[in-house]
Amino acid sequence: MSTRIAFLKGHGTENDFVIVPDPENALDLTPAAVAALCDRRAGIGGDGVLHVVRSAAHPEARAMAAEAEWFMDYRNGDGSVAEMCGNGVRVFARYLQHAGHVTEGDLTIATRAGVKSVHLAKDGDVTVGMGSARLPEGDVTVSVGEHSWPARNVNMGNPHAVAFVTDLEEAGRLLDPPPVSPAGTYPDGVNVEFVVDRAPRHVAMRVHERGSGETRSCGTGACAVAVATARRDGADPAVTGTPATYTVDVPGGRLVITERPDGEIEMTGPAVIVAEGEIDAEWLEDAVR
Numbered sequence: 001m002s003t004r005i006a007f008l009k010g011h012g013t014e015n016d017f018v019i020v021p022d023p024e025n026a027l028d029l030t031p032a033a034v035a036a037l038c039d040r041r042a043g044i045g046g047d048g049v050l051h052v053v054r055s056a057a058h059p060e061a062r063a064m065a066a067e068a069e070w071f072m073d074y075r076n077g078d079g080s081v082a083e084m085c086g087n088g089v090r091v092f093a094r095y096l097q098h099a100g101h102v103t104e105g106d107l108t109i110a111t112r113a114g115v116k117s118v119h120l121a122k123d124g125d126v127t128v129g130m131g132s133a134r135l136p137e138g139d140v141t142v143s144v145g146e147h148s149w150p151a152r153n154v155n156m157g158n159p160h161a162v163a164f165v166t167d168l169e170e171a172g173r174l175l176d177p178p179p180v181s182p183a184g185t186y187p188d189g190v191n192v193e194f195v196v197d198r199a200p201r202h203v204a205m206r207v208h209e210r211g212s213g214e215t216r217s218c219g220t221g222a223c224a225v226a227v228a229t230a231r232r233d234g235a236d237p238a239v240t241g242t243p244a245t246y247t248v249d250v251p252g253g254r255l256v257i258t259e260r261p262d263g264e265i266e267m268t269g270p271a272v273i274v275a276e277g278e279i280d281a282e283w284l285e286d287a288v289r
Contacts, residue, residue: 005284007037008095008276009044012087012126013269014216014252018046019095025057031079036287037279038077043287044279047212048085049075050092061110068110070096076211084113084157086219090126090271093118098273113157126271130220131157132263133227142192143179144172151180151192152228156265159190160224164232168196168206174214193221195229203229204249216252223265226257237261 005027008019018037020027029051038046051073055061061071072092074085089109096102096109097120104120117129134155142151142163147170149163161180165171171178171194178192189210195203205225207218226246230236235244237259245258255269 003281004278005281006276007044007279008098008273009046010050010091010094010271010273011252012090012217012219012271013250013255015085015087015218015250016046016216017048017050017088017091018044019050019052019091019273021052021095021099023052023054023057025053025073027051029073029075030288031075032288033284034075034079035077036284038079039287047077047209047215048082048088050088050095051075052092052095055110060112064110064115067115068108070101071110074111076209077213078211080211082112082158082211084111084220086128086130086156086221086223086267087217087269087271088219089116089118089128090219090267090269091273093120093126093128094271094273111157124270125268127266127268128219130223130265130267133224133259133265135227135231138182138185140185141181142194143181144170152224152231153185154224154227156220156223158220159186159188160193160221161186161190162193162195162224162228164195164197164228166196168194168204170194171206171208174206174208176213177208177210191218191221191224193218193225195225198247198249201245202247202249206251217250217255219255219267219269222248222250222255223257223267227259227265230259238263 055065055071119127151161151163
């Protein structure tokens with residue numbers, strides 16, 4: 001491990017990330033190392049780590065190298081591996097632009113949930129093609145304290161349980177994962193979204209992200225919320241033949257989600273690089289002992 005490790009800090013609607021450029025996949029980012037980097041008091045602080053690797057250099061991404069040069073090796077704040085992070089993809093794309101690897105326009109990024117199409121707009125927003133949602137069958141219930149709500153099971157490459165409530169405060173502190181039943185529905189954990197209506201085609205949400213706790217935003221969660229709300233509203237684009245666009249307010253800002261008749265979901269929102277510097281490798285080694 002080198003003496004100094006380059007890093008950047010970025011966020012998308014205040015879902016924040018430590019960005020670690022490592023094109024040749026030379027760093028051993030163990031779960032303990034990721035958790036140390038994301039520690040908000042003793043580390044840099046973040047909801048997760050965006051490990052930037054060339055697809056050809058990573059065993060999980062080599063098969064996608066012909067389609068996407070760069071692989072988003074995403075880790076949750078507790079060090080666990082995640083399939084996908086919607087806000088993370090936008091920030092990842094912004095980093096590639098910041099570093100001079102790409103320019104405004106279209107690009108592709110490899111993730112554990114497949115290759116994602118991204119558009120860097122001149123106005124600063126980033127649009128990500130998030131793929132299509134799967135809606136597994138079966139009833140799901142989310143609980144907080146003595147309150148329980150039916151939830152919609154939505155998979156965006158990672159699992160979500162979407163519950164509609166009358167007040168977002170009903171979700172409580174969301175530090176710990178809200179209980180979800182039946183037990184075993186989500187063997188690898190689940191992201192839980194609580195949703196209220198603001199106006200027609202306009203909702204607000206709070207989220208507990210597995211492995212991170214409550215975050216200021218969740219891109220895949222906003223997509224899951226838009227899909228669940230559209231189905232509740234009887235606005236399934238595959239049936240109506242018309243795209244369904246929802247504005248989704250998160251504690252950290254606003255995202256716009258469009259589901260097309262072919263099932264493809266697009267998410268548009270901001271992505272910002274706020275700082276860059278170097279990590280002392282000895283500190284990181286000591287932090288994980």
